Amino acid sequence: MTEAVEIVEVGPRDGFQGIGPFIPTETKLSFLERLVGAGLRRIEIGSFVSASALPQMRDTPEILAACARWPTLRPQVLVPSERRGREAAAAGARDLAYVLSVSDSHNRNNVRRSPSDSADEYARLLDGLPPGTFVRLNLATAFDCPFEGRIGEAQVLALLDRLVPMKPDAEICLCDTTGRADPAQVGALFAAAQARVPQARTWAFHAHDTYGLGLANVHAAYARGVRVFDASFAGLGGCPFAPGATGNVATEDVVWLFERMGVATGIDLSALIPVARDGAAIPGGLPGGRVREALSTNPDACAAARLT
Amino acid sequence: MTEAVEIVEVGPRDGFQGIGPFIPTETKLSFLERLVGAGLRRIEIGSFVSASALPQMRDTPEILAACARWPTLRPQVLVPSERRGREAAAAGARDLAYVLSVSDSHNRNNVRRSPSDSADEYARLLDGLPPGTFVRLNLATAFDCPFEGRIGEAQVLALLDRLVPMKPDAEICLCDTTGRADPAQVGALFAAAQARVPQARTWAFHAHDTYGLGLANVHAAYARGVRVFDASFAGLGGCPFAPGATGNVATEDVVWLFERMGVATGIDLSALIPVARDGAAIPGGLPGGRVREALSTNPDACAAARLT
Structure with missing residues (x-):
């Protein structure tokens, strides 16, 4: 092992959020415990959003509080606005993921604002954060939009021109929301973005x-120097506003x-597989x-994952 | 479209061979007709092998003869020995695929010979072929063996040293038999092989x-200049001698x-998808x-495959 990558487990947020039947909080905590046990260190545990829009996420504050029991875990929460960011910080979140979409129609569908207004909102969010807060900036539909099709590079780069100077040490995540990137x-x-906002x-x-x-896309990003990858155990997930876009890349596939x-990766595949198997069996899930x-x-093939 | 790749459809051989219930010859021909209609120009339509070992392939001579009705089609047949190669040529085959495994245990399991003996057999096969016969040389277990695990590069290169000079204009195919290559x-x-036998x-x-x-592996090979790719419609297939190795890469995925x-690719995805859907429904198949x-x-996403 000569290099390392960091896998951010997003199943408990991106995977769970689209599941209709409410997953009991204790069940969610049990999955988190097993994911931590398999070696995951960064987990997006939920989001601060409207409980009526995404009722599955309504217990995020409780789950965030419970995460204190796992000292190795950095729990991350998704926030779509300044107000939700303040709520999350007040609830003790130290790792925030703010999301906006590159495409106008997807952003309006998601947060009822233009991308430009969401960029302004990002600036306001940053202004109010406690010092030391880690910020992940997610650019949804950076490659393709369910409503507009393929997104041109210039559109992404123009948004990065505005967003990156606001907080250059934020982690910038380019998201293939539809799975139609190649x-x-x-x-x-990634090459163009790295050159544009070094x-x-x-x-x-x-x-x-x-x-x-x-x-294939994960490997292409890796070849360009990217070392942080989102993934969802059991491949649970998809965007509720992107029809047909089921299927985050599975954590176990990325580890493999x-x-x-x-x-x-720091992750024990033989410990992860049983968690993924149980995740795939969650009623209403799309594994x-x-x-x-x-x-x-x-x-027997489990042992073959490691060659050393 | 600035470049082109050639996809060799191997479903009718690699996909069908592991299916227990005999697929009626007329059904096979109907699939071939629709695959040709979708734009596939090279199809591995069967193999000349022992009918007791692989009864699904017993109608290969009949199918080969029927292929004359499709003038755009180059039907390819798999042969594991000099004798079977002669049989295939006598039956009118002009495109032969000879297969041997890099790993000793897989080759013995497959054809009851050492790889070295199979290399000698390849030389004898070449000696007896009619002029103008197109030869594909398949190196199975070139990356990983179900019995021996990962295969070292040196082992593959040593075999290429022997095989390539016998017929430098043969098409050399490196096969990931288990799907465990990365x-x-x-x-x-591919880089090492291209340098070793230029x-x-x-x-x-x-x-x-x-x-x-x-x-991901197809893209990695493409990045190294490979332009010919095997694939199986509906992802049918797997090696009957490689436990757990279900799943050729699906033709429709490679086209996408x-x-x-x-x-x-020259292939019409909207014509291929219904064929793949019917292929996935073949009783006993592993799609x-x-x-x-x-x-x-x-x-609606069908249209999105083409960006132009």
């Missing part, structure tokens, strides 16, 4: 596997990819990924 | 998607990858792939 596009956009300290990639390109390549099933039908 | 390994092996005219890649890395990248389902649940 590896050439992923490599090209002051950005950390880049991250959020892949969906809807069309089977999740790992990197461990096979000799790149350390994805290949490794869970491949290793479950062929358990 | 994109770094795929890129590195006289080899054409390289091809045969990917499996068992662990979700099929398209390249069309999204702006690389021409795979993501694009078929993604486009079936979200038909």
Whole structure:
């Protein structure tokens, strides 16, 4: 193992949020405990949003408070506005993910604002945050929009021109919301973005596997120097506002990819697989990924993930 | 579209061979007709092998003869020995694929010979072929073996040293039989092989998607200049001698990858998807792939494959 990547587990937010039947808080905490046990250190545990819009996320404050029991865990929460960011910070969140979409129609669908207004909102959010707050900035529909199709690089770069100087040490995540990015596009956009705003300290990639390109895109981003990757255990997830866009890339698939390549993830695949199997069985969930099933039908292969 | 790749449809051989219930010859021909209609120009239509070992392939001579009705089609047949190669040529085959495994245990399991003996057999096969026969040389377990695990580059290169000079204009296909190759390994092996036997005219890649890395590996091979890719409609397939190795990379997924990248495949995805859907429903089949389902649940997305 010569290098390392950081996997941000987003299943408890991006995976759970689209599930209709409420997952009991204790069940969520049990999944979190097992994910931490498998070696995950950064987990997006929920979001501060309207309980009527996303009732599944209504227990996020309670879950955030409970995370104090796991000293290795950095719990991250998603916030779509200044007000929700302040609420999250007041509730003790130290890792915030703010999201806006590059495409106008997706952003309006999501938060009823233009991307430009969401950029202004980001500035206001940053102004009010306690010192030391870690900020992740998610650019949704950075590659493709369910309503507008493929997004041009210039549109993303123009938004980065505005956003990055507001907080150059924020972690910038380019998100393939629909799963319709391809590896050439992923490599090209990260290269262009890195050249355009070289002051950005950390880049991250959020892949969906809807069309089977999740790992190809992750690898393309890795080849451009990206070392932080979102993934969802059992491949749970999808954007409730992006029709057909089921399927975050599965954490177990991303771990398999990197461990096979000799790149350390810090995650114990044999501990993760049973959690993913139980995650795939959550009533109302939309699981994805290949490794869970491949290793479950062929358990001897589990050992093959590590070559060393 | 600035470049082009050639997709070799292997479903009618690699996909069908592991299916227990005999698929009626007329059904096979109907699938072939629709695959040709979708734009596939090279199809591995069967194999000349022992009818007791692989009864599903027993109608290959009949299918080969019927292929004359499609003037755009180059039907390819798999042969494991000199004798079977002669039989195939006598039956009118002009495109032969000879297969041997890099790993000793897999080759013995498959054809009851050492790889070295299979290399000698390849030389004898070549000696007896009619002039103008196109030869594809498949190196199975070039990356990983179900019995021996990861295969070292040196082992593959030593075999290429022997095989390539016998017929430098053969198409050399490196096969990820287990689906456990990773994109770094795929890129590195193709680079090493191209440097080692520069006289080899054409390289091809045969990917499996068992662990979700099929398209990532295809893209890695493409990045190294490979332009010929095996794929199976509906992702049907797997090696009957490689436990757990279900899942050739799906043709529709490979088409999606390249069309999204702006690389021409010559295949009409909207014509292929219904064939793949019917292929996935063949009794006893083991389908795979993501694009078929993604486009079936979200038909509008079909148009999105082409960006131009």
